[in-house]
Amino acid sequence: DQQVKQNSPSLSVQEGRISILNCDYTNSMFDYFLWYKKYPAEGPTFLISISSIKDKNEDGRFTVFLNKSAKHLSLHIVPSQPGDSAVYFCAASGGGSNYKLTFGKGTLLTVNP
Amino acid sequence: DAGVIQSPRHEVTEMGQEVTLRCKPISGHNSLFWYRQTMMRGLELLIYFNNNVPIDDSGMPEDRFSAKMPNASFSTLKIQPSEPRDSAVYFCASSSGTGGSETQYFGPGTRLLVL
Secondary structure (H helix, E strand, C coil), rough: CEEEEECCEEEEEEECCCEEEEEEEECCCCCEEEEEHHHHHHHHCEEEEECCCCCCEEEEEEHHHHHHCCCEEEEEEECCCCCEEEEEEEEEEEECCCEEEEEECCCCEEECC | CCEEEECCEEEECCCCCCEEEEEEECCCCCCCEEEEECCCCCCEEEEEEECCEEECCCCCCCCCCEEEEEECCHHHHHHHHCCCCCEEEEEEEEEECCCCCCCCCCCCEEEEEEE
């Protein structure tokens, strides 16, 4: 039973355009959401997060949007750069196990020059 | 600054052998996590330590898996005996807090192949 779902295994965009990565969750107890980026042969690295009390958080080219009623969040990258090509994981925490991150299976983003 | 250090980076072993994975968390971090990544199940939390004490081991698949944290700078994940289905990438992560809002810093992972 996947509580965090990333339904698109892959996404390809042109350099300079917007990349939108989506994530859905089922556990209404989740109250903190994170995006991690992973390059091959490396561990995931933290990218951006959002608390459930907000609906948007921005950090440079990266913006995360949260729609609690739809249990949906998205990561926008504008403009996309070839160096952004990586696997992006959505993760969530909250409820009784605040330390535990539940990850989605990831979306492979390819930014073409 | 050194990040989370894991060794070995790659391990190939035969079914039935004992495998020990090692992790050195970031200095000053008091929480340590072991994760396993597979194609089928994605990234799963195996065990969580806080201040060297195992807090949650509900993700450990079975008794063949054990983890220890004898001090704040070292942890091991042991599989004995290993089986082909244990083949995966194992990540160690550390953080400075206890909540999910604290950023977890991941090591590069150990890629395990059990033949």
